[in-house]
Amino acid sequence: MEDKQIIVNSHDVVCDIEYSTWVEDLKQSYRNAQANAVIKTNFERLKWYWHTGGELVIRKAEERWGAGVVEQVSLDLQAEFPDSKGLSADNLWAMKRWYSFYADKIHDEELVRDVQELYHTDFHTAAMGIVPFPDIFGLIPWGHHLDIVRLTSSLSEATFYIQKTIQEGWKRTILQRYLKARLYEKQSGAINNFKEQLPAKQAELVQEITKETYDFGFVQLPPDYTELNLETALEKHISRFLMELGNGFAFIGRQKEIIVDGVSRRIDMLFYHVRLHCYIVVELKAVRFEPEFAGKLNFYVNAVNDILRSEGDNPTIGLLICSDMKQTEVRYSFKGLSTPIGVATYDNVQIANIERELPSVEQLQQKIKQLEIQLRRREGRTHSDDL
Secondary structure (H helix, E strand, O other): OOOOOOOOOOOOOOOOHHHHHHHHHHHHHHHHHHHHOOOOHHHHHHHHHHHHHHHHHHOOHHHHHOOOHHHHHHHHHHHHOOOOOOOOHHHHHHHHHHHHHHHOOOOOHHHHHHOHHHHOOOHHHHOOOOOOOOHHHHHOOHHHHHHHHHHOOOHHHHHHHHHHHHHHOOOHHHHHHHHHOOHHHHOOOOEEOHHHHOOHHHHHHHHHOOOOEEEOOOOEEOOOOOHHHHHHHHHHOHHHHHHHHOOOEEEEEEEEEEEEOOEEEEEEEEEEEOOOOEEEEEEEOOOEOOHHHHHHHHHHHHHHHHHOOOOOOOOOEEEEEEOEOOHHHHHHHHOOOOOOEEEEEEEOOEEOOHHHHOOOHHHHHHHHHHHHHHHHHHHHHHHHHHO
């Protein structure tokens, strides 16, 4: 008779020697992680989560010990470490899903090439055992990882949100907002001529900091809002606007004046990008793109290069953000221009409910009564003066 006993559910007593040895190994690895966690709490904890998820996958634990094995492992670990959090059955399942999400995709050659730098390991060798824990994963919290695995579908998409979280310092609520807004799908960047007008490396960096569509859901405007209304609202919420533009943007000013041949010209909004070391001219349009907009933006970019740009600055970038555009029109407008410019759109502006801003019927009736009282008092004083 074999020594093994298959686990039927999480309440059965486990007598399997192999299982007992495995759980003891998990306990020891958790003790080691606890010891190291004094210095690197999140990193070591996530590294252990990754290892445990890998163990559940590689050992095919459910096939080997039954459907309740994850619940049983949870009970065994919690009995050994009663004061520790994160050892519930739900969290163990999450560890398995987290590991599987990445490990299952390492056979896709195209995706492997896309994220090779993330792993820093030989995928084909790693595929034979537990995939090594990518150190970059330790730089964001566990809750972020759960959301990324739940709301993304590819390695490249998940990698995008991991890197953005690290670069931008996103809290979990901000990450969730961008995941639900499908930010990754909108990151193809503004339509531009960067590759033609900038050195390859700088063109790549500039492409990364622009978006195809900007989310202006943080501003509220009247139904017939103008460019001035939009510009004013963005300045009022400049912190949110800077967050939407991305990391590295520094706000210089709105309606920034430049003098050209004695004539005053004003740029809608001027920024400086601290990573790219260049000025960025932002022109806003509350209407669909028109070809002449590109010419005006080109004018401002050239003026900033001549008037404001210093010796240590890279070429100024122009960015036009409008309500809508036709790509062919935009690309035709780039021809003949020698300055790096991009054109993007915006959406989600909140339209103010004008009815809510008008006084209610009760308020109007109260106002009428007040006016009647004032009128009677005035007539009373006039009558007294006549006497």
